[in-house]
Amino acid sequence: MKHLSTDVLVVGAGGAGLYAAIEAARRGAKVLLLDRSLIGRGGATVMAQMTVAAAVGPEGTDHWRHHYADTIAAGRGLCDPALARLLCEAGVEVIREMDRWRVGWARQGDQLAAVQAPGHDRARCVYVDFLATGSAVSKTLRGVAQRTPGITRLGDALVTDLVTRDGAVTGAVALHVESGQPLIVSANATVIATGGLTSLYRRSSASTNMAGDGYALALRAGAELIDMEFVQFFPIGHLAPRLIGMDPIMWDPFRYKLGGRLLNGLGQEFVEHYGSTDSGHYVVTRDLATYAITKEVAAGRGSPNGGAWLSFRHVPATQLRAAFGPVIDRLSTNGIDLARDEVEVSPIAHYHMGGIRVNAYMATCVPGLFAAGEAVGGANGANRLSGNAITEALAFGRMAGCSAAEQPRGLVFDAYDAQAAAELVVAEGPFCNIAKLFARLQSVMSDHVGPFRSAAGLAAASDAVRALSAEAGTAPPGKPQQHDLARVEWFSLRHALLVAESVILAATARTESRGAHQREDFPHLDPDWTCNQMLRLTTCGLQHSRVPVPAAT
């Protein structure tokens, strides 16, 4: 059995994990960076074609405090002020450092070019043309990680369990996908940077390997989750016609630059009817736009495939090409000419506001365990502002790397603690089509735990998740072999089912509507619910409690 030993283990090689690894290594730590996919290829960062928010404008034009005020307002009363502050304040530094690392932020004259995204009080969202923000960020960080001494990078490693001793995390056990064998890691500090849970839904904007792994790992290791009911749906995810080779949320930057009109099945503008304005500009926030589209479809005024029309037909072809050049050609190979055709869009799972509960140093309540990026809950409250995800990944990644590198010695790894988890990695269960079970979980979550919830729907979802757990059994199917997607999927489903249960439990308890959590049976915001919900896993299962929103310091 392969055993690796390191100072800092980072799980997940998206924006947060790569930055954490770089920061820990430049503080002198020996770092092992794992990803269940290949390094810098999976996760959400590489898929993000959009913009990154930070107050990087010239002196006097913006300040992180303005960005902070917008972030807090968007969070509908539930943001952790310390985390929101770290995002906005450190965000400026990491965006500048990325610039020094030549990520290639678009420029206007000698300044960084910036657009104004919905919910922001001014233009502060930087980007890399054309629709290349995420891939440029991934590529740049991967390059820096390669050049930074002390970082071992290892892909094809799906972490299945954390290893604990006396309530502290001392390492991890992974399925090495390439060989089908267990990999044991002992580490002085572990950073979870596995991103969110978008793969729990049928249509999502992130990679297929974002199934909430880190949330389940943290819960099982004794850490707390917070705000798990707040799943952000991106309102204008691509729906039809079939588009391949492109990110389904690519219409967002189109709207920033060109406006675009959102129309119902009758060709009418409708967002105004739901108390927002949008007409040709792009100012409506994500939760409100998702609400408007979903309600319009429910009222029988949807587009043919059950969404809304997005139209750029009023924008001259020359202007389309000037704004998006090569992307216009890629659309054309998909048979789409924006000067002629409208496209159909509808809400798509995009980001998770909830996650692992940490302090402003990214430390969980479990000694030796840290988290970073989307895996962290609390910074964005009940609704995340456009552009805050990559900023959060980078700023939190840097802080987690620093904290993990500075973690005092003293935790001792014992192979005995890893034994059960290592045996499970190569266990041989009965045949079962896990891909099919996973698709069923996605249907259940999309149908009952999407942007609109009800007590009845959530109860049905809870029953379905229990049934799926029973069907998945207690061991992965078949014998271990090289690159066995069924075994990968079984461990992924094991994580996902616990995460689904967490979301359902928190959503059931929150009997009000706020931000990304909308209850059909409790349609109004209830001031008594201006509090966070915390989950932990005990011997009696998942337990939840209400905790006050931390005060601003």
Added chain:
Amino acid sequence: MTQTAILLVRRGGPDDPVTYGQFEVPFEPGLSVLDGLRNIRATSDPTLAFRYACLNANACKECLMLLDGKVIYACTARLEPREMRLDPLPNKPLLRDLSTAIAPPDERLR
């Protein structure tokens, strides 16, 4: 009548004799080869191995393989209502079926 695509897929590991599995998958205009492969796993054979992470966005660049002898990304190559032969990349170590070790050597377990 619904049309189908017939995928002939190279099966097995590096030491196995060369064999092909034949799978019929539903064809609709606009589907990708990756859609076809995922359909096989969800409906008939979950043991089929291939790489993908981003799902049809051409961002992860993991789904490289051979279609009728030519290198493609499975996520951007269109499924067609005909027989299509899929092989693993010839110049990378074969793991199993269509999956090869494409990571750089210093990002693999030694």
